[in-house]
Amino acid sequence: MHLNELFDVIFRWAHLIAGIMWVGNSMLFNWLDRNLEKSAELSRLSQGKIFMVHSGAFYDVEKKLLEPGEMPAMMHWFKWQNFSTWATGICLFVVVYYLNGAGFLVDPSVHDIDKTVAVTLSISALFVGWLIYDGLWRIVGENNPRVATVVSIVLLFASIFAFSQLFSGRAAYMQTGVLIGTLMTGNVWMCIVPSQHELINATKAKREQDPRLSIRAKQRSIHNNYLTFPLLFIMVSNHFGSATSHPLNWLILILVMIGGAGIRHFMNIRYRGGGRELAKAAWLLPAFGMGAFAIAGLMVVSRIVPKGVVDSTGPVAFSRVQEIVATRCITCHSAQPSDDVFRSPPAGVLFDTPAQIKVMAARIHLRAVEQQNMPFNNKTQITPEERGELGRWYRDGAKLDAPGPASAPR
Ligand code: HEC
Incomplete structure (x- = not known):
């Protein structure tokens, strides 16, 4: 740590x-x-009493001012x-x-x-x-x-x-x-x-x-x-x-x-x-x-969705997603970050392997496409087009293989 x-x-x-x-x-x-319950029987200086039950007994508490000169030894x-x-x-x-x-x-x-x-x-x-x-x-x-x-x-x-x-x-x-x-x-x-x-x-x-x-x-x-x-x-x-x-x-x-x-x-x-x-x-x-x-x-x-995403016109292959993540996210989100500030992967999120990217697909989409607050302060300067590509990949099912009819049967 x-x-x-x-x-x-x-x-x-x-x-x-x-x-x-x-x-x-x-x-x-x-x-x-x-x-506080006020009643006529209470003294002139009283502001009310209250009875409570807690931890196995009763509490009998009174809020009041004290007579001049009267002061308990112990005050909390x-x-x-x-x-x-x-x-x-x-x-x-x-x-x-x-x-x-x-x-x-x-x-x-x-x-x-x-x-x-x-x-x-x-x-x-x-x-x-x-x-x-x-x-x-x-x-x-x-x-x-x-x-x-x-x-x-x-x-x-x-x-x-x-x-x-x-x-x-x-x-x-x-x-x-x-x-x-x-x-x-x-x-x-x-x-x-x-x-x-x-x-x-x-x-x-x-x-x-x-x-x-x-x-x-x-x-x-x-x-x-x-x-x-x-x-x-x-x-x-x-x-x-x-x-x-x-x-x-x-x-x-x-x-x-x-x-x-x-x-x-x-x-x-x-x-x-x-x-x-x-x-x-x-x-x-x-x-x-x-x-x-x-x-x-x-x-x-x-x-009110902020702009900053250019939707991708065609399907996006996983290899392209991996490329974007490698240039824009891995500097921080890696077991060995190269970032000058974040020396350990922030929030414990890693994108070193395809499986790690896939498992975080929904969060990647949320942070990089919807909220656009990743990359952090856009330090790695992701482009609106790249956000669009990440979004398209996610909407198409966040698959690890190539998209479209050319993809090999799984
Ligand atoms: C400069 C460092 C940096 C870069 C680059 C970066 N992040 Fe982060 N990331 C952080 C920090 C710091 C946090 C923890 C604070 C937070 O959640 O805002 C974080 C947290 C996250 C989380 C986990 C929190 C959650 O909401 O689930 C996700 C997912 C994430 N980043 C995705 C990305 C993606 C996707 C990219 C690339 C497009 C990226 N990050 C690039 C610094 C970075």
Whole structure:
């Protein structure tokens, strides 16, 4: 295993574990908040109680403020799950997109920028993004949240578009994800945690807590709540080349993000107003609706097939396919790749023998003819005619022998 792959696996695994802990915690607390039961018997400082059954016993939980001066010796915080998710995510981003000769970050067919420039832009976008967002919400958002919300959404969508014009498709998605993750982490450490500190200090000092900090924290945790589902989609988006490498990839991402945030919205409001039983079923429909919106956006836009394939007029012999694969694909997809960046066959895909080509025929067709995101960044400069020939061979049954009546009986 190469060093790069080793780091990839370590950070990816850790990132997934930390991410599950962070998102899991935050969803559980959101759920608790929504389901608290308020009753007249509870104390003045109580915000509600809840009983749960899990792991063989009952949990009796109360959400409340404390009497001035009253502070338990042991307090559990929930902030390191967030930090470790962010830190491992950044490491993974560096390993996959900045190292490897920035091969995954830069796609010359999108924008031919220098590696160092691309990495610098990518890093600066995170800092600048946080400064603009945090400034906007401190200066405008605390008095005028509607305006700040609209401006934030417009800016986020504009950055998605800008990333899609600068970086490779998959990198544009990930850059958006890292930006969102950075904003969320900034929210936790610069707004939510300080507000919790203030709550503790105020309780200890027997004084009122500064309302500005708690309003700010509340706003930011709502943002984090809505950003979760879009971010989770981006985390898995690399599996969907039809989305990431589509010329309208930015539009697809925006539609899916709207759908994802929409699902979260209907989960958030599910118990608001009216009988619980009624509300329970009522939230599902619009939530599914938003899911359907996201999937429809994904499917409809990716159907708009990009040009770049010239259909072959006649049948194509396997020997010709082998020739194309040998010049355009084998530099990477071989047991011993000759590519300067990919030292081991990417995704474990090999095209050294006819049998290996045949068994991957459907994927070859998908990646090289339909999605046109192989060869990787078209590094080996396949032509539209050659894509057409691969397509014709596949549609004719992906046979290993010569086509047409002249072919020998099998
Ligand atoms: C410059 C290196 C490079 C070249 C040349 C290249 N690939 Fe790839 N290929 C990759 C990388 C990197 C991955 C893994 C990332 C991904 O799936 O996008 C990959 C993955 C794949 C996969 C497996 C993933 C899947 O979707 O099943 C297939 C199939 C594939 N390539 C087909 C091709 C074909 C066909 C060609 C030639 C027309 C080709 N590749 C040329 C780098 C290359």
